Amino acid sequence: MTSSHLFLLCLLLSLLNFAASQDDSTIMQSLKSYLNLTSDVHWSDPDPCKWDRVICGESNRITRILLREKDITGTLPQDLGKLSELVEVDLQGNGFSGTIPDLSGLQYLRLFNVEHNELTGVVPPSFTGLKTLIVANLNYNFFQGPTPLFKNSDAVDATVNGNSFCLDTPVVNLGGFELTGTISPSFSKLTSLETIDLSNNNFTGSIPTELTTLPMLRTLNVSINNINGAVPTFSASVNVVTSGNANIGKDGPISHPLADPPDPSKIREEDIIGVTVLLLTCSYMGQEFLRVGYYVNNDYEDEQLREEPPAKVLLDKVQRNILSDKPRVTKFPINFHPEDEQTPAAADPPPPTEQSDEQQPDDKCGEAQVLPDQLPKPHES
Numbered sequence: 001m002t003s004s005h006l007f008l009l010c011l012l013l014s015l016l017n018f019a020a021s022q023d024d025s026t027i028m029q030s031l032k033s034y035l036n037l038t039s040d041v042h043w044s045d046p047d048p049c050k051w052d053r054v055i056c057g058e059s060n061r062i063t064r065i066l067l068r069e070k071d072i073t074g075t076l077p078q079d080l081g082k083l084s085e086l087v088e089v090d091l092q093g094n095g096f097s098g099t100i101p102d103l104s105g106l107q108y109l110r111l112f113n114v115e116h117n118e119l120t121g122v123v124p125p126s127f128t129g130l131k132t133l134i135v136a137n138l139n140y141n142f143f144q145g146p147t148p149l150f151k152n153s154d155a156v157d158a159t160v161n162g163n164s165f166c167l168d169t170p171v172v173n174l175g176g177f178e179l180t181g182t183i184s185p186s187f188s189k190l191t192s193l194e195t196i197d198l199s200n201n202n203f204t205g206s207i208p209t210e211l212t213t214l215p216m217l218r219t220l221n222v223s224i225n226n227i228n229g230a231v232p233t234f235s236a237s238v239n240v241v242t243s244g245n246a247n248i249g250k251d252g253p254i255s256h257p258l259a260d261p262p263d264p265s266k267i268r269e270e271d272i273i274g275v276t277v278l279l280l281t282c283s284y285m286g287q288e289f290l291r292v293g294y295y296v297n298n299d300y301e302d303e304q305l306r307e308e309p310p311a312k313v314l315l316d317k318v319q320r321n322i323l324s325d326k327p328r329v330t331k332f333p334i335n336f337h338p339e340d341e342q343t344p345a346a347a348d349p350p351p352p353t354e355q356s357d358e359q360q361p362d363d364k365c366g367e368a369q370v371l372p373d374q375l376p377k378p379h380e381s
């Protein structure tokens with residue numbers, strides 16, 4: 001690059017900077033016109049960089065506006081967000097009213113303190129989304145709407161007390177939105193929720209147990225959906241409306257993601273209908289120490305078919321219910337340290353009878369239950 005090119009480039013850059021600082025000057029004049037400045041704040045010089053409590057950086061761009069505790073009233077101009085080099089705005093303890101304008105242009109803003117003013121409205125996402133923010137103090141204003149969530153919430157020291165935020169929202173009204181999918185357990189994080197109306201949609205899956213933890217919940221309306229599964233136990237003060245869900249209380253559809261339907265051609269026809277058991281067994285060095293059994297009930301959905309089952313099984317009418325919420329767990333005492341058997345310190349290995357199939361569960365284990373003997377032999381799985 002020749003020196004004349006360099007000169008032109010420098011000229012161009014300084015012209016751009018000059019233009020930007022002229023813009024800053026215009027915006028500051030506009031800010032001034034929005035404010036009732038008190039007599040101790042001198043903002044009369046044509047160059048805002050010479051104003052009280054205004055600090056400029058390179059190229060006369062405004063970087064700091066520091067008007068703490070000055071009894072200034074007024075509003076913030078809509079183009080405040082064009083002071084693109086602003087780093088700090090400290091207006092604490094004044095009478096600023098109106099809303100926070102779009103601040104998305106403030107890509108260097110680190111501190112925004114408006115504590116103890118009279119600002120109103122919703123805290124805009126253009127502000128909460130700023131990535132450079134370190135301190136955001138919105139205490140004691142009249143802000144409304146949802147509690148602001150800062151994008152960079154780990155880094156921002158945000159205080160928002162003394163406002164009229166409806167801390168979360170007490171009502172989720174999503175009735176009749178043709179929504180599909182399952183009900184999110186994350187609703188349980190909106191701890192102020194009093195009403196959840198998800199009625200008249202196409203929700204599937206079951207009602208998440210997490211929702212029972214919502215302390216303020218009074219109404220959960222999931223009527224007219226495709227929800228199945230057991231309804232979790234809510235406190236008596238919650239009105240849970242589940243009408244219009246054909247499969248409520250029943251286990252999910254057969255296409256369970258963890259268990260493909262069995263191939264009926266591999267099951268004897270007389271064994272298809274009825275109760276079977278799914279067994280999971282765990283063994284260590286050939287010794288079974290844990291057995292988890294689930295009842296599986298295959299039956300017709302239709303009551304008439306249930307009462308008078310046809311001679312030939314009508315497979316497409318059979319519903320499989322895996323009672324996965326009622327597992328039978330049996331624990332067996334085994335010796336996990338067979339190599340220690342000869343050492344005097346080793347615990348006595350359990351008597352060999354307890355290793356057999358007919359053994360009793362470990363009595364010391366409170367939750368142990370035995371599978372009833374009369375159950376049909378399991379289809380191993």
Ligand SMILES: *[C@@H]1O[C@H](CO)[C@@H](O)[C@H](O)[C@H]1NC(C)=O
Pocket residue numbers: 033034035036073074075
């Ligand atoms: C400034 O104060 C006067 C008198 O209190 C008031 O009428 C006027 O609206 C105020 N202006 C601004 C911009 O707040």
Ligand SMILES: *[C@@H]1O[C@H](CO)[C@@H](O)[C@H](O)[C@H]1NC(C)=O
Pocket residue numbers: 178179200201202
């Ligand atoms: C639910 O889905 C079915 C089939 O996809 C559709 O016919 C029905 O209108 C949907 N219901 C609602 C409330 O969106």
Ligand SMILES: *[C@@H]1O[C@H](CO)[C@@H](O)[C@H](O)[C@H]1NC(C)=O
Pocket residue numbers: 175199200219221222223224239241
């Ligand atoms: C639940 O939703 C249904 C369908 O939108 C509505 O008819 C019913 O009144 C609601 N019940 C309650 C208690 O909100």
